[in-house]
Amino acid sequence: xxxxxxxxxxxxxxxxxxxxxxxxxxxxxxxxxxxxxxxxxxxxxxxxxxxxxxxxxxxxxxxxxxxxxxxxxxxxxxxxxxxxxxxxxxxxxxxxxxxxxxxxxx
Numbered sequence: 001x002x003x004x005x006x007x008x009x010x011x012x013x014x015x016x017x018x019x020x021x022x023x024x025x026x027x028x029x030x031x032x033x034x035x036x037x038x039x040x041x042x043x044x045x046x047x048x049x050x051x052x053x054x055x056x057x058x059x060x061x062x063x064x065x066x067x068x069x070x071x072x073x074x075x076x077x078x079x080x081x082x083x084x085x086x087x088x089x090x091x092x093x094x095x096x097x098x099x100x101x102x103x104x105x106x
Contacts, residue, residue, distance in 0.1 A: 004092055005095070006035035007032075008095055010088040011088065014083060015095070016072065017037060017058070019054060020038045020079055021039050021041065021079075023049075023053075028057055030061050039057050041054055051075060054082075058082070064084065068084050068085045
């Protein structure tokens, strides 16, 4: 839909988000710049620890259950695609609200 962030795609069963992960970062942070979503996590990129940390970070930021998330592409890559199960309109609205706030806060 027009107005959605570049990293967000609506699907029949929810939404997918493209995220660039940075494991072993100094701090945990979720940022959006230039339409790209970047997740910095302190967890190492081994045994799925970074993926779990990225999901935890997104779930907390967007106030969604961790069980709604799944890594659908890029499990061993920095560039990931995650699916989020739920009502696409509601999910997109919540993520858009966060994106606007993140861009406004700098």
